[in-house]
Amino acid sequence: MNSIDKTVEFVKQKLEGAEAGHDWFHIERVWKLSKKIAATEICNREVVELSALLHDIADPKFHDGDETLALKISRAFLEHEEVDEDVIQQVLFVIKNISFKNRGDVPEDLPVELKIVQDADRIDAIGAIGIGRTFNFGGFKNNLMYHPDIEPKLNMPKEEYKKSNGTTINHFYEKLLLLKDLMKTNEGKKIAEERHDFMLTFLDRFFKEWNVE
Numbered sequence: 001m002n003s004i005d006k007t008v009e010f011v012k013q014k015l016e017g018a019e020a021g022h023d024w025f026h027i028e029r030v031w032k033l034s035k036k037i038a039a040t041e042i043c044n045r046e047v048v049e050l051s052a053l054l055h056d057i058a059d060p061k062f063h064d065g066d067e068t069l070a071l072k073i074s075r076a077f078l079e080h081e082e083v084d085e086d087v088i089q090q091v092l093f094v095i096k097n098i099s100f101k102n103r104g105d106v107p108e109d110l111p112v113e114l115k116i117v118q119d120a121d122r123i124d125a126i127g128a129i130g131i132g133r134t135f136n137f138g139g140f141k142n143n144l145m146y147h148p149d150i151e152p153k154l155n156m157p158k159e160e161y162k163k164s165n166g167t168t169i170n171h172f173y174e175k176l177l178l179l180k181d182l183m184k185t186n187e188g189k190k191i192a193e194e195r196h197d198f199m200l201t202f203l204d205r206f207f208k209e210w211n212v213e
Contacts, residue, residue: 003046003081007053010077014057019140021133022059026124030055033120033191040187047087047113050078051094055117070095094118100175100182110184119188122179127195130176131202138168145169146210172203 015024034052038045054077058070071092078088094114098121125133138145144167152173153166166174180196183189 003078003083004049004053006081007050007077011053011057014073019137021137021140022056026133027053027056029124029129030117030120033123034117037116037119037185037187037191041112041116041185043112043116044087044090047090047094048116050083050087051091051098051113051117052120054078054091055095055098055121057095067096100179112185115184116188119183119185119192122182123188123191123195126176126179126192127198130195131199134171134176135168138171143168146206169203169206172199 011027012024015022015027018024031049031052034048035045038048054070054074056070057073058066074092074095075088078091083091090111090113093111094117097110097114098118100122124130135145144150146167146169150167150170152170154174176199177196180189180192183192
């Protein structure tokens, strides 16, 4: 069994019982999207696949905001599997810098492997899958679905964003509708465009039904 196959088994076991928007199936979709985008780029495929598989191994929002745990778990696993140190460091860089909330802290000159996995992760947050994940997580946190008097908070600082418990519909305006223009790869931009348009159609229909038009 090669390092990718072993990582698949490790992640499946580690994320058993995870919240449905951040479980193995999310990882699997991001992995597949990463491979699809990587096929159009010159990149280190091993770094791309390992990063995609491990990027949410310990999502901070489910671990009291700890942004170091995923790095520790990933390094320990990769070292145990005797993955080259250079590859490990590249994978950890992706995991550390992939998050939407950390976008203001990321270096400007990004490696293509990070661009690929980041685009894949963001693509899984939009479109029909993104809509499903957003409402699932909103229910998980017992957030309001929508409230006409609660406005979206745009450009929230990182710490405020991490603590935000706004409505599920507001999350579209605070994050999801912004993702299309943050894509870094040509393939990512192409996939995101269609999914973005689907979300706009959904929101238009949502408000018509909410207002009983």
